[in-house]
Amino acid sequence: xxxxxxxxxxxxxxxxxxxxxxxxxxxxxxxxxxxxxxxxxxxxxxxxxxxxxxxxxxxxxxxxxxxxxxxxxxxxxxxxxxxxxxxxxxxxxxxxxxxxxxxxxxxxxxxxxxxxxxxxxxxxxxxxxxxxxxxxxxxxxxxxxxxxxxxxxxxxxxxxxxxxxxxxxxxxxxxxxxxxxxxxxxxxxxxxxxxxxxxxxxxxxxxxxxxxxxxxxxxxxxxxxxxxxxxxxxxxxxxxxxxxxxxxxxxxxxxxxxxxxxxxxxxxxxxxxxxxxxxxxxxxxxxxxxxxxxxxxxxxxxxxxxxxxxxxxxxxxxxxxxxxxxxxxxxxx
Amino acid sequence: xxxxxxxxxxxxxxxxxxxxxxxxxxxxxxxxxxxxxxxxxxxxxxxxxxxxxxxxxxxxxxxxxxxxxxxxxxxxxxxxxxxxxxxxxxxxxxxxxxxxxxxxxxxxxxxxxxxxxxxxxxxxxxxxxxxxxxxxxxxxxxxxxxxxxxxxxxxxxxxxxxxxxxxxxxxxxxxxxxxxxxxxxxxxxxxxxxxxxxxxxxxxxxxxxxxxxxxxxxxxxxxxxxxxxxxxxxxxxxxxxxxxxxxxxxxxxxxxxxxxxxxxxxxxxxxxxxxxxxxxxxxxxxxxxxxxxxxxxxxxxxxxxxxxxxxxxxxxxxxxxxxxxxxxxxxxxxxxxxxxxxxxxxxxxxxxxxxxxxxxxxxxxxxxxxxxxxxxxxxxxxxxxxxxxxxxxxxxxxxxxxxxxxxxxxxxxxxxxxxxxxxxxxxxxxxxxxxxxxxxxxxxxxxxxxxxxxxxxxxxxxxxxxxxxxxxxxxxxxxxxxxxxxxxxxxxxxxxxxxxxxxxxxxxxxxxxxxx
Numbered sequence: 094x095x096x097x098x099x100x101x102x103x104x105x106x107x108x109x110x111x112x113x114x115x116x117x118x119x120x121x122x123x124x125x126x127x128x129x130x131x132x133x134x135x136x137x138x139x140x141x142x143x144x145x146x147x148x149x150x151x152x153x154x155x156x157x158x159x160x161x162x163x164x165x166x167x168x169x170x171x172x173x174x175x176x177x178x179x180x181x182x183x184x185x186x187x188x189x190x191x192x193x194x195x196x197x198x199x200x201x202x203x204x205x206x207x208x209x210x211x212x213x214x215x216x217x218x219x220x221x222x223x224x225x226x227x228x229x230x231x232x233x234x235x236x237x238x239x240x241x242x243x244x245x246x247x248x249x250x251x252x253x254x255x256x257x258x259x260x261x262x263x264x265x266x267x268x269x270x271x272x273x274x275x276x277x278x279x280x281x282x283x284x285x286x287x288x289x290x291x292x293x294x295x296x297x298x299x300x301x302x303x304x305x306x307x308x309x310x311x312x313x314x315x316x317x318x319x320x321x322x323x324x325x326x327x328x329x330x331x332x333x334x335x336x337x338x339x340x341x342x343x344x345x346x347x348x349x350x351x352x353x354x355x356x357x358x359x360x361x362x363x364x365x366x367x368x369x370x371x372x373x374x375x376x377x378x379x380x381x382x383x384x385x386x387x388x389x390x391x392x393x394x395x396x397x398x399x400x401x402x403x404x405x406x407x408x409x410x411x412x413x414x415x416x417x418x419x420x421x422x423x424x425x426x
Numbered sequence: 427x428x429x430x431x432x433x434x435x436x437x438x439x440x441x442x443x444x445x446x447x448x449x450x451x452x453x454x455x456x457x458x459x460x461x462x463x464x465x466x467x468x469x470x471x472x473x474x475x476x477x478x479x480x481x482x483x484x485x486x487x488x489x490x491x492x493x494x495x496x497x498x499x500x501x502x503x504x505x506x507x508x509x510x511x512x513x514x515x516x517x518x519x520x521x522x523x524x525x526x527x528x529x530x531x532x533x534x535x536x537x538x539x540x541x542x543x544x545x546x547x548x549x550x551x552x553x554x555x556x557x558x559x560x561x562x563x564x565x566x567x568x569x570x571x572x573x574x575x576x577x578x579x580x581x582x583x584x585x586x587x588x589x590x591x592x593x594x595x596x597x598x599x600x601x602x603x604x605x606x607x608x609x610x611x612x613x614x615x616x617x618x619x620x621x622x623x624x625x626x627x628x629x630x631x632x633x634x635x636x637x638x639x640x641x642x643x644x645x646x647x648x649x650x651x652x653x654x655x656x657x658x659x660x661x662x663x664x665x666x667x668x669x670x671x672x673x674x675x676x677x678x679x680x681x682x683x684x685x686x687x688x689x690x691x692x693x694x695x696x697x698x699x700x701x702x703x704x705x706x707x708x709x710x711x712x713x714x715x716x717x718x719x720x721x722x723x724x725x726x727x728x729x730x731x732x733x734x735x736x737x738x739x740x741x742x743x744x745x746x747x748x749x750x751x752x753x754x755x756x757x758x759x760x761x762x763x764x765x766x767x768x769x770x771x772x773x774x775x776x777x778x779x780x781x782x783x784x785x786x787x788x789x790x791x792x793x794x795x796x797x798x799x800x801x802x803x804x805x806x807x808x809x810x811x812x813x814x815x816x817x818x819x820x821x822x823x824x825x826x827x828x829x830x831x832x833x834x835x836x837x838x839x840x841x842x843x844x845x846x847x848x849x850x851x852x853x854x855x856x857x858x859x860x861x862x863x864x865x866x867x868x869x870x871x872x873x874x875x876x877x878x879x880x881x882x883x884x885x886x887x888x889x890x891x892x893x894x895x896x897x898x899x900x901x902x903x904x905x906x907x908x909x910x911x912x913x914x915x916x917x918x919x920x921x922x923x924x925x926x927x928x929x930x931x932x933x934x935x936x937x938x939x940x941x942x
Contacts, residue, residue, distance in 0.1 A: 237468065283472040286479065301471045 116150040117354050122173035124160035124183075124247050124337070125290035126311045130374040131155050131177065137370060138361045142354065151354065159288035160247025167193065167342065174346045174355040177339045179247020179289075181205070181399075182406035184338045198340045207336035208362040209376035212396055213248075213255045215327040216296065216305040216312040223303040227329045228259040231304060232277035239302035240282055241292045243413075243420050247337075248289035250414060252306040255333035257413075258402045262331060276423045285424075297324070308335070310375035313390060334396040337376075498896035500942055504564070511564040519556035519578075521622050521937035525549075525753065527929060548753050548931070554578050555937070556616060558585070568592045572604075585634060596642040603636045606659075607652035607678030607699050609773045609788045610825070611811065617941035618827060620786070621889060621903055623752035625811035626854035630747075630771065630790040632659035632701075635674070636667070648685050650697075652678045658705040658769075661747035661792055674703025680775075693779035695825075700772040705765070746796070749854065751907050751931055756880040757856055759796060759873050766802060769794040777825055784815045784823035796873050801864040805873070811852035819845045821893070833895035844893035850905070853884045861911075869917040877923040880912035899939040907931040 123131055135153040142151050156163065156171070160179035167173045168191040178184050184206075187193045199206040217225055223236050231238050241249035253275065260266055260274035284301060286292040289311060296305035297315050304327075307315070312326045339359050346352040361367045368380035372387040384391065403409035413419040495502040500515035525548045557577040564570050574586035588602030605613055608631040611624055639654030658674035659665035680697030746765045748758030775788035791808040817823055821831055821844040832841020861876040863869045887905025894900060912928035 283468075284475050284479065291479070295475055299471055299475050301468065301475055 115148075116152065117351060118349075119151065119153045119174045119351055119355055119358060120156065120172060121153060121175050121177055121358075122156045122163050122167055122171060123177040124163060124179040125157055125288040126248065126293075126308050126314070127177060127337075128155065128157050128290075129314065130310070130371065130376060133370045133374065134362065134367060137366060138358055141361070141366075142357065153358070157290070159241070159245040161245050162287065167191075167345075172345050172349065173342045174349060174351045175339065175341055175359055177337065179335075179337050180250060180406060181207070181336065181338045182250075182410045183247055184340045185406065187340070187342065193342050193344045194340050195343060199338065201341070202339065202359060203363060204379055205336065205338070206340055207338050208359075208367065209337065209371040209378055211309050211335045211337065211376055212332045212394060213251050213306055213335065214309050214312050214332065215329060216307045216315060216324055217303065217327055219321075219323050219325055221325060221327065225304045225327060228256055228274075228278075228331075229263075231256070231281060231306075232274060233281075236281055236304065237283055237302040238278060238281045238304050238306065239284065239292050239296040240306040241289055242285040242287055245287045246289055246292075248308050248311075248335075249292075250409075251308075251333055251335045253413065253420065254399065254403060254409060255306075258333060258397050259329070259331055261402065262397070272419065272423065275419075279424055309377070309391075313375040328392055328394055331395045331397065333402075334398045336398075498942060500560075507567075509564070509567040511562075513562045515560040515562070515942060517556055517558040517560070517616055517939070517941045518554075519616070519622075519937055519939045520553070521555045521935060522552045523550060523622075523753065523936075524934045526932040526934070555622070558616065560586075572602075594642075596644055598641050599638065600641060600654075601638045603634055603665075604639075606632060606635045606637065606654055606656050606674075606676045606701070607639070607641075608632065608676070608701070608771075609699065609790055610697075610775045610777055610786050611788065611813075614825065615827075617899070617939060618825070620813045620815060620848055621850060621887070621905070622901065622935050622937050623905075625813065625850060625852040626749075626809040626883060626885065627773070627788050627790045627811040627852065629662045629749045629854060630792045630807060630809050631661065631773065632674075633662060633664045635659045635665040637673070639676070646685050647682045650680045650682075652676070652699075656703075658703045662749070663747060670705070672704045674701055674705070674769075676701040690780050693777075695777045697776070698772065698774045700770070702768055702770040704768045746794075751883065751885070753931060753933060756883055756909060756912055756928070757874065758879065759860070760798070760875070762798065763873050764797050765794045766797045767795040779823050779825060782817035782820055782823050784825070786813045786825075787811070796860070798864055798871070798873060801871075803859050803862075803864075803873070805857040805860050807854070807856050807860075809852070809854040811850065813848065813850040813852075815846050815848040815891075817844055817846050819843070821846075828893055828896075830893045830896050835895050843895055844891075846891035846893065848889040848891060848903070849887070850889075851884075851886045853882065855882045856880070863917075868919045869922055870919055872917070875916050875923065876911050876925045877914035877916040878912065880909040880928060882910035884908045897940060897942050899941070901935075901937045901939065903935045905933055905935070907933075 121131055121135070131153075132155070135155070139151050139153060143149065156166075156173070158166070160183045163171075164176070164178060164183040164186050167176060167187060176184055176187065181199065184194070184198065188196050188198060202208070215225055217223070223230070223233075225231065225236065230236060240252045243249040243253045256275050256278055257271045260271035261268070263270070284292075284295050286295055289308060292305065293307070293311055293315060295301050297319060305312075305315075309326075312324075316324050316326065339362065341352070341355050341359060343352070346355045362371070363379070365380060365382065368378040368383040369386070372378040372380075372383040372390075375390055377391050378384050378387070399406055399409055403412075411418065490506045492506060493502070493504050495504075500513050502511065502513045504511035555578055558574065559577065560572070560574045562570065562572045568591060570590040570592060572586050572588050572590075574584075576583045576585050584603060586602070586604045588600050588604045591599040593599065607613070609627055611620070612628050612631045612633070614620075635656035635658065637654050637656030639652055641650075641652040643650040654676045656674045656676060657665045657668035658672065676699070678697060678699035680695055682692060682695050684691035684694055686692060746759050746763060748755055750756060769792065771790060771792045773788055773790040775786075777787070778785045787810075789808065789810040791806055793804060793806040795802050796805050815823060817828075819831060819842060821828055823846075828844060828846075830844040832843070834841060834843040856874070856879070858881070860873045861879075861881060862872065864871045864873070885905055885907040887903055889901065889903035889905075892900045908930045909928035911925045914926045915924040917923040
């Protein structure tokens with residue numbers, strides 16, 4: 094019996110030597126405000142994956158920055174296994190410019206590969222001293238508005254388009270009036286940061302501006318971090334439905350041998366656990382159960398989509414944000 | 427009475443109105459001032475934030491800009507991500523040697539068949555020993571190239587010209603001309619060479635060769651390897667081309683068994699290298715030798731006659747390596763000897779670096795068959811060396827390079843620089859068979875004449891290296907080399923040679939080195 098046990102031990106050791114533990118490294122290239130979200134997602138997914146794959150180790154690294162800049166970095170060679178960016182267009186360029194992902198990448202996962210949504214709200218200082226209630230208050234003289242640069246920030250593009258869409262939807266609204274409205278709004282913007290996190294710093298840490306056009310989740314984080322006695326959230330009459338997109342960067346993942354884990358990682362975002370984490374980080378979940386659980390943070394709001402108002406991201410990008418587009422004309426100083 | 431009371435009340439009312447009016451105006455002014463202050467405060471904050479963003483942008487832009495560097499490691503240009511780079515380095519060494527006690531004359535031929543040799547004449551000298559230009563480059567991150575040229579002596583000599591493909595740490599490819607994997611002292615960079623002259627071990631190892639080599643490291647240097655195929659070069663020599671299809675194979679394994687185990691253990695390195703190859707080009711028989719025809723029998727026929735006897739070793743080249751202390755040649759084969767068959771070498775080697783201490787120890791043996799006409803013998807020559815050094819100024823000793831703690835950069839003097847004390851013992855032994863008569867009928871017939879060629883050398887010396895800073899090094903050494911044999915009266919057909927030891931070579935060397 095003793096001999097048998099010894100043999101078993103030797104065999105187990107031999108097996109361990111023959112099949113050494115594997116360490117897999119994933120890189121998730123994301124946009125500015127998702128740091129906290131993916132910190133939690135990663136911890137939960139690693140725990141789940143390592144439990145399913147005993148003896149193996151998974152490391153997930155995060156990279157954050159302005160969404161457009163992040164997409165450019167991946168095109169320029171940043172070895173992302175997955176991207177989780179602020180908007181569909183920034184993911185799409187990975188196909189149109191670099192062929193790193195297939196054309197139908199957004200069909201690989203549910204909800205056009207957008208596992209959670211968000212919207213744009215106003216973060217104002219406690220007491221709302223400038224009485225900002227809706228988009229039209231942002232163009233009043235003396236109201237200082239903080240929003241990032243739409244040329245580099247996905248969040249900023251949502252802000253811009255939300256304002257444009259609001260103006261179009263006003264009685265007698267048309268493209269010219271919308272252009273004029275957005276132009277007036279940007280005249281009230283004293284600082285254009287490269288990304289949403291930079292704008293949060295400008296508004297929250299540096300105390301600049303009266304209203305911050307913010308991702309809904311970013312607004313809640315600011316309040317949680319600095320206290321309800323300092324800021325409050327204002328929901329405008331209408332806003333835009335922001336659908337941050339995720340995708341497997343097929344070419345990189347294939348080369349790095351991480352396809353299976355990376356795909357599993359993205360699918361995890363759609364699980365109840367993933368949705369619960371998203372909701373807890375103030376992203377509007379697709380899951381009805383998670384939404385119901387956190388409904389106090391997500392008041393009902395009239396939301397319009399990019400497709401409805403601008404005919405999709407590609408068209409909106411070309412008209413408004415490409416070099417020489419509407420934004421360049423509006424912001425030329 | 428009533429009138430007075432009314433007047434009194436009116437006064438108070440008037441005063442109250444005035445005070446209220448003044449207070450209201452004051453409050454209005456305060457609000458206005460506060461608003462003005464808030465506005466100014468915002469303007470200042472905006473300016474500060476814009477400056478902050480501008481600084482961030484400048485930093486980000488700088489990170490993307492090509493980098494230019496000029497420091498004690500050379501001049502460099504590189505792209506922001508380091509994928510493309512160009513680096514220029516140089517090494518200049520001026521040296522002088524003063525020899526003590528040498529006053530002999532040149533070798534003399536006394537008669538056709540009997541030679542008496544005396545001590546060689548050696549001169550003090552000043553030498554531009556090295557004038558090296560080293561240009562390295564990186565392309566697409568994983569490709570590196572090097573062009574290393576020495577202009578000392580007035581002409582350009584290509585030392586290293588190679589291309590590396592860095593596939594991964596465990597597997598890399600190098601092609602071109604470079605040092606094949608041999609011994610520690612041979613592979614050390616010129617500025618880090620312990621003494622001006624290499625130890626005797628390097629005499630038995632080829633210098634540079636042309637070929638291809640795979641190399642890499644596992645486990646952060648726990649195991650390093652090199653394996654290559656080369657044209658083939660003689661002991662201590664450079665290969666400049668090939669005239670045959672035979673190639674030499676080299677291999678080297680080196681281990682740092684205690685990587686990550688602390689300063690006192692991780693500096694231990696142990697290794698072994700070896701090579702084997704059959705080189706027809708070694709068999710070039712010299713045309714300048716004077717051959718004295720045998721006095722009896724048929725020349726060059728073993729057992730039936732007497733192989734030719736060579737009467738001079740001057741200005742001959744038989745394609746086999748000869749050995750020198752750097753000041754005087756002490757061994758060479760006779761001019762019509764040739765190397766045949768396989769030449770093989772092996773070199774066990776070790777170093778130990780811990781704090782200011784550094785020790786290098788290695789051994790090399792070269793085995794080759796030497797032929798005189800139809801007589802052929804396997805000859806194994808061997809050498810060893812032990813070099814130790816200590817930085818009395820506390821610098822961390824290293825095989826790869828030294829970083830001076832407190833550099834002396836005239837006119838600014840932060841410190842003395844680095845002072846290194848060195849000691850070396852090394853020896854080389856020629857196989858006894860090289861001096862044994864090939865034909866008992868004529869004792870003159872040997873591969874080497876013991877009255878002219880030393881059979882063994884032993885060198886020992888001390889040195890002081892002053893690293894003035896990371897660029898300039900001044901070096902002084904005193905070394906003595908003792909010889910076994912090397913002078914005397916050559917053998918006659920029937921009488922063995924009368925062999926005496928050459929006078930010991932005592933040399934004081936100085937060098938001034940600039941490496942950047």
